[in-house]
Amino acid sequence: QSVLTQPPSVSAAPGQKVTISCSGSSSNIGNNYVSWYQQLPGTAPKLLIYENNKRPSGIPDRFSGSKSGTSATLGITGLQTGDEADYYCGTWDSSLSAGVFGGGTKRTVL
């Protein structure tokens, strides 16, 4: 049972836009930065977004992040088949004094 809640899957056609939600509480998302990770099958995760909406160098601006209250959202525009992966949100939980993650969202191409 993950501390953060994500939808199990999202689907969209190539070229379209998709959003992935991440819901938490005041002890985690509500008072801490959110990061997003992409995990391609059989590989290590890659940091896509940090501090709610910042992109590391090399991450295209097709990927965006936002946060409002105790929820965060990852947006992906101009979907490509290479974007088929699992996406995870993560943050710090001040009550648990530990990093916490969502259960992951599988993004598939229609």
Add this chain to the structure above:
Amino acid sequence: QVQLEQSGAEVRKPGSSVKVACKASGGTFITYSISWLRQAPGQGFEWMGKVVPILNRTHYAQNFQGRLTITADKSTSTAYMELSSLRSEDTAVYFCARGEFSVFDPWGQGTLVTVSS
């Protein structure tokens, strides 16, 4: 550009211990935290703990208190994760990653630890 290289897959019996290595190259090791996370089959990530090599300070998640030891060898730029009293539920891919809180970048390639009698 820092790269993290982890040691190979391990198979252990219930009740035993496992120690996984994470060697950093291509960048500064001691000034960043190294965190350990794990991913059970088909599951999300679980943050286990971290070490700050320059301070030799550690912080562990409550779930692993008493069973987990994370160390860092500054002379070889290598971090270690040792988990004891293994049970079948500890079967997972274990990752090291530079960073702390929620920002982990980069990650090691992962080490599969299988606990089976």
